[in-house]
Amino acid sequence: MKLLNIKRNFVFLACICFASIINGYGQQASTKTPACPSWVPDAVFYEIYPQTFYDTDGNGIGDLKGITQKLDYVKSLGVSAIWLNPFYESPFRDAGYDVTDFYKVAPRYGTTEDIKNLLAEAHKRNLKVIFDFVPGHTSIDHPWFQASKQPTPNKYSNWYVWTNNTWDGGGPEFLGKMIQGYSERNGVFMTNYFWHQPALNFGFGKVDPSKPWQLAANHPDVLALKKEMTNVLKYWLDMGADGFRIDMAGSLTKNDEGSAECIKWWKEIRQMLDTKYPQAFIVSEWSHPPAALEGGFHADFLHWIGPYEDLFRREQSRSLNGVSADGHSYFDKEGKGDIAAFMTEYVKQYKETKSKGFISIPVGNHDLSRITNNRTDADLQIIYAFLMTMPGVPFFYYGDEVGMKQLLIENAIEGCYKPRAGARTPMQWTGAETAGFSTAPKEKLWQPVDTDPAKPNVQAAEANPNSLLHATRKLINMRRTEKALQAQAEFEILYVEKNKYPFVFLRRNAGETVIVAFNPSGADVKISIPNSLKSKTTLISGANNTLSLDGKNLNLQMKGVTYSVFKLKK
Numbered sequence: 001m002k003l004l005n006i007k008r009n010f011v012f013l014a015c016i017c018f019a020s021i022i023n024g025y026g027q028q029a030s031t032k033t034p035a036c037p038s039w040v041p042d043a044v045f046y047e048i049y050p051q052t053f054y055d056t057d058g059n060g061i062g063d064l065k066g067i068t069q070k071l072d073y074v075k076s077l078g079v080s081a082i083w084l085n086p087f088y089e090s091p092f093r094d095a096g097y098d099v100t101d102f103y104k105v106a107p108r109y110g111t112t113e114d115i116k117n118l119l120a121e122a123h124k125r126n127l128k129v130i131f132d133f134v135p136g137h138t139s140i141d142h143p144w145f146q147a148s149k150q151p152t153p154n155k156y157s158n159w160y161v162w163t164n165n166t167w168d169g170g171g172p173e174f175l176g177k178m179i180q181g182y183s184e185r186n187g188v189f190m191t192n193y194f195w196h197q198p199a200l201n202f203g204f205g206k207v208d209p210s211k212p213w214q215l216a217a218n219h220p221d222v223l224a225l226k227k228e229m230t231n232v233l234k235y236w237l238d239m240g241a242d243g244f245r246i247d248m249a250g251s252l253t254k255n256d257e258g259s260a261e262c263i264k265w266w267k268e269i270r271q272m273l274d275t276k277y278p279q280a281f282i283v284s285e286w287s288h289p290p291a292a293l294e295g296g297f298h299a300d301f302l303h304w305i306g307p308y309e310d311l312f313r314r315e316q317s318r319s320l321n322g323v324s325a326d327g328h329s330y331f332d333k334e335g336k337g338d339i340a341a342f343m344t345e346y347v348k349q350y351k352e353t354k355s356k357g358f359i360s361i362p363v364g365n366h367d368l369s370r371i372t373n374n375r376t377d378a379d380l381q382i383i384y385a386f387l388m389t390m391p392g393v394p395f396f397y398y399g400d401e402v403g404m405k406q407l408l409i410e411n412a413i414e415g416c417y418k419p420r421a422g423a424r425t426p427m428q429w430t431g432a433e434t435a436g437f438s439t440a441p442k443e444k445l446w447q448p449v450d451t452d453p454a455k456p457n458v459q460a461a462e463a464n465p466n467s468l469l470h471a472t473r474k475l476i477n478m479r480r481t482e483k484a485l486q487a488q489a490e491f492e493i494l495y496v497e498k499n500k501y502p503f504v505f506l507r508r509n510a511g512e513t514v515i516v517a518f519n520p521s522g523a524d525v526k527i528s529i530p531n532s533l534k535s536k537t538t539l540i541s542g543a544n545n546t547l548s549l550d551g552k553n554l555n556l557q558m559k560g561v562t563y564s565v566f567k568l569k570k
Helices: 064-067 071-076 112-124 145-146 220-239 257-276 290-293 306-312 340-353 377-389 458-463 466-483
Strands: 043-047 081-084 101-105 128-133 243-246 281-284 297-299 358-360 395-397 490-495 501-511 510-520 523-531 537-540 544-548 552-556 562-568
Touching: 064 071, 064 281, 071 112, 081 358, 081 544, 101 112, 101 220, 112 128, 112 220, 128 220, 128 297, 145 257, 220 243, 257 281, 257 290, 290 340, 306 340, 340 490, 358 395, 377 510, 377 562, 458 466, 466 537, 490 523, 490 552, 510 552, 544 562
Parallel strands: 043 081, 043 395, 081 128, 128 243, 243 281, 281 297, 297 358
Antiparallel strands: 490 501, 501 510, 510 562, 523 552, 537 562, 544 552
């Protein structure tokens, strides 16, 4: 079977389901470097969920002052930026993703002065901070929606998507997205996620003439909403925010073939940023980089696609939180996984977007189950090495650096239905009963804390020079200091085969080259493949596996459950 090559066409073999990419991508054509803020190419982000990071007032809920107090720890990880989940005023039916005021800090987290201080202290430590922004919907308690639901027309009537009659459900294409009989207004409103999150009206790409309630994307009322949402971004940028992670970025415009109108608006936002805030960074939760990066985002998360589960979580999902799944994860030591299906999709989208922006592959975040259960520190180091060596902008989720476990939590709180609830538990600073997260008794904590006396925690990890925490710091440092591992560095797959190990690729930038190899399986592996590279190498991270490049072949021997990063000598 032929090897994978990103540069040439995929050759699909009958009855096998996967075609390899032949060696050699990126060697003959220069790669246009995507335009981005100057601090982004070597950036590593750390996601902080404010409810569960650190509680300073003893009410069982994390707060902004707590994050500020822990900035020295965050800085010690070697990361350069923070992604802060929503802290805006909210009734918290969806943990803050249901906003009632985009301009205000939720009292449980603190005050406007607290967020200003957090930004100032982060910037003193050369840490950038991006905020979560939720443009697709609000809470039903938002004053805009409270005005919009009134039977008498007003400024906000069309800021949300309503039909013209309570008996008009919008049509079969909107089945399950309409809430009927909510108010005295003669109409049905559209949701964008949960029932209590009405969709803000960014218009329709294609308006149905038989449905006058469908407004065009350039309708004056739609333009008024867009202007207000732009003002929200400017407000926080003027305060010192360094950019935004955009929640459900592709969900704004309805009946929008190819996301054309949605892309058009995000391009306008990017133009505004480039003009007034050129160092501001925006990353989307779109999971379709060709659309997101065409829309002007600097990066897009690629995880809401089928093959993604095959990387990290497929095998785990059978036992975590009652979520069933077939198949096997590539990074499980049983060695039955397949990375080829994901890489086929990844390469397709990478080829379309490599000159426009970056793809981020999240290892964990607030919507994903933690990857740590049933895995050793050695397993996790391989996964984190993958995160730190692939193209794009890497994001770490709080607690993953010490190996926090996914907890089995049956009852949802604030919309955190399983498996999300089990990944949003308090940060484990110590081995104490409440893990050093809060002085509140454990029954008053926002979420339960891990009750295992041997639970992973920062205090214990700091004291152990061989801990996952120290290994993670080294990986982050490698990512930030090696030019060949920066976000825009060339990417060339050297070896990937369906249902086989290892996975090997090359990164190249600024005259430097590294070869990265992964063998998460428990079995030793050996490959010899045609390759024109001739160079001696030095190991810069991982296990002391054997790699030789003689100008004709790449010869690699790897032990089980190892990774290696080799730097080619000039």
